[in-house]
Amino acid sequence: MTGDPIRAALLLEQCWHRVPGGTAVAAVELARAIAQRTDVEVVGIAAAHRGGPVVFPPDGIEIAHLRLPRPLLYESWARLGRPRVDRRCGGPDLVHATGGAVPATRAPLVATVHDLAWRHRPDHFTTRGRRMFEAWLDAAGRARCVLCPSAATATDLADAGIPTERIRVVPLGADLRPAEQADVEALRVRHGLTGNVVLWVGVAEPRKNLAVLAEAMEAVPDAVLVMVGAPGWGVDIVNLVRPLGERVRIVGPVDDAEKRAWYALADVFAFPSLLEGFGLPVLEAMAQGAPVVTSAGTSTEEVVGSAGIVVQPSDVDAWTAAIRHLLDDPDEARRLGGSGRSRAAAFTWDRTAAGTVDCYREALAA
Numbered sequence: 001m002t003g004d005p006i007r008a009a010l011l012l013e014q015c016w017h018r019v020p021g022g023t024a025v026a027a028v029e030l031a032r033a034i035a036q037r038t039d040v041e042v043v044g045i046a047a048a049h050r051g052g053p054v055v056f057p058p059d060g061i062e063i064a065h066l067r068l069p070r071p072l073l074y075e076s077w078a079r080l081g082r083p084r085v086d087r088r089c090g091g092p093d094l095v096h097a098t099g100g101a102v103p104a105t106r107a108p109l110v111a112t113v114h115d116l117a118w119r120h121r122p123d124h125f126t127t128r129g130r131r132m133f134e135a136w137l138d139a140a141g142r143a144r145c146v147l148c149p150s151a152a153t154a155t156d157l158a159d160a161g162i163p164t165e166r167i168r169v170v171p172l173g174a175d176l177r178p179a180e181q182a183d184v185e186a187l188r189v190r191h192g193l194t195g196n197v198v199l200w201v202g203v204a205e206p207r208k209n210l211a212v213l214a215e216a217m218e219a220v221p222d223a224v225l226v227m228v229g230a231p232g233w234g235v236d237i238v239n240l241v242r243p244l245g246e247r248v249r250i251v252g253p254v255d256d257a258e259k260r261a262w263y264a265l266a267d268v269f270a271f272p273s274l275l276e277g278f279g280l281p282v283l284e285a286m287a288q289g290a291p292v293v294t295s296a297g298t299s300t301e302e303v304v305g306s307a308g309i310v311v312q313p314s315d316v317d318a319w320t321a322a323i324r325h326l327l328d329d330p331d332e333a334r335r336l337g338g339s340g341r342s343r344a345a346a347f348t349w350d351r352t353a354a355g356t357v358d359c360y361r362e363a364l365a366a
Contacts, residue, residue, distance in 0.1 A: 005041045006360055008034070009085060009092035011103055012044035012063065013070060015053035019230045021203045022280040023114055024055045026149070026172050027098040032058035033173070033353035040357055043089045045103055047073045064088045074101045078135045094363055096356075102139035108363045110356075111140035112147040115277030115299075116156040117207055124206040124234065144363035147356065149278035150299035168359050171303075173349035174283040175256060179264035187261055191249050196223035196327050199266035199290065201259065201281040202273075204232035209272040209295070209313050214240045216270075216319035223247070223327060228254055228262050263288035267333065268326045272313050276300050282308075283347055286340030291333040293322040303347075307339035 010031050014024035035042040035058055044063040047070040057063055066073055066083060076082055078101075085095060085103045095103050097111040118125045118133045125133070140146060141162045148154050149172050158164050187193070198217060202208055204227075217225045225244060227237060228251045241248040254262070263269065269285035271294040279300035285292050292308035294300040301310045309326070311318040326333045 005039050006094065006357070006364070007041045007043065007090065007092045008094055008096055008360060009043050009045050009064070009089040009103070009105075009107075010034075010096045011046075011098045011101065012057050012061075013046045013073075014098070014100060015055045015057050016046060016049050016051075016070070017054065019203055019232055020055045021230075022278070023099045025280060026112075026114070026278075028055055028057060029173060029349045030098065030352055030356060031061060033349040034357065035061055036350075037353065037357065040360070043092065045085050045089060045095075064090075074132075077101055077104045078132075078139065080104075094360055096360075097140060097143065101136060102143075108366070109143040110145045110147065110359055110363050111143035112149075113137065113140050113153065113157060113277075114149060115153050115275065116160065117275050117277075119156070119160070120275050121207055144366045145359040147359055150276075150302050152299040152302065153277050168355070168362075170352055170355035170359070171347055172278050172280060172283070173347050173352045174280070174287045174344055175260065176287050176345060176348065177260065179260040179288055180257070181264075183257060183261035184265045187258070187265055191226070191251075193224060193226075193249075193265070196220075196267045197226055197265055198223050198268045198270055198323055199226045199228065199262055199285070200270055201228045201262065201284070202232075202271070203230045204235040204237050206234045207274045207276075208232075208235070209274045210235055210237065211240055212314060212316055212319060213270055213272050214244065215316045216323065217241075217247070218243055219320040220323055220327070221247070223267070223323070224249060226251060226262065226266070228252070228259065259284070260288055263290050266290045268293060268323050270319070270323060271295070271300060272319060273298060273300065274313050279303050283344055287344040287347075289337040289341045291326050291336040292340055293319065293326070304340070305343055307343040308336055 081104045094108040095105040226249045230253045263285045269290040269292045276299045282300045282303045295313035296310040309322045
């Protein structure tokens with residue numbers, strides 16, 4: 001290879017998903033961080049669309065739109081290995097399948113797999129969905145380098161038969177900018193919050209285990225549960241939280257600045273997922289100094305380390321006790337919040353980009 005920048009084509013179709021979720025955030029922030037480097041030139045890959053994206057790709061990154069809409073494009077890639085993206089993307093040196101599908105290409109392939117949730121909880125997915133995920137995993141497993149954000153997912157990939165020598169753990173990053181205090185106070189006024197706030201952030205779906213959180217909050221009568229994020233699927237949030245009465249605020253999706261303000265406002269951030277590939281909201285909460293309670297036995301335990309409290313995801317009493325402990329002991333809450341902020345400082349998107357580009361070089365040298 002010469003000293004010219006690597007031309008990397010990254011799948012950014014997630015930006016047009018109806019509910020983008022953390023994988024879209026990860027793809028966009030990774031693309032943004034890589035594009036700021038001088039050793040890589042980034043082009044995005046997307047399907048044909050009449051409307052604009054839900055999450056905007058980074059400024060200055062060319063998006064190569066193919067002629068097929070997403071369902072046909074993904075099906076064609078999986079079944080036919082067509083259409084190849086190489087010519088449309090200007091002859092990339094490699095293609096990075098950042099999640100959800102594997103573009104057809106003759107170039108060296110790098111793939112990211114965030115989690116194998118459908119194998120752990122098949123009842124949370126349709127038969128067709130599981131079949132599609134298996135096809136995607138099979139295609140991703142043929143990549144020269146398979147990236148994942150946590151040791152938990154690396155173990156799952158190895159158990160699925162992907163050679164460990166091709167698996168690389170590259171953790172995700174977070175927006176470390178502190179929230180504006182004026183934004184925090186504005187949220188309190190707008191939503192009538194005068195006491196303790198327990199926060200959850202995410203896309204509602206069965207594996208988020210929200211029934212346990214709602215039940216745990218019934219025994220915390222002096223706190224309001226705030227739920228931020230897109231409605232998602234498979235979960236009736238309104239019905240779940242009905243027993244909390246006036247002690248709940250369902251906020252819906254918000255922009256990045258407001259999300260940072262919610263984290264900074266929270267007295268406790270509670271994230272009881274049954275399984276995550278990484279758990280970006282946990283890291284984002286830590287970056288704003290919110291004390292975290294999250295689930296043992298999944299990747300969020302890796303993310304929080306000793307800077308939070310981990311409990312068994314199905315133990316309602318344990319969730320109540322952990323939340324109660326942090327509300328009753330503000331010194332401990334401040335200590336964990338400070339530890340979380342310090343730990344989160346090591347998780348930057350520049351660091352994610354550096355680890356990813358190292359994998360690009362491995363793939364090109366293979």
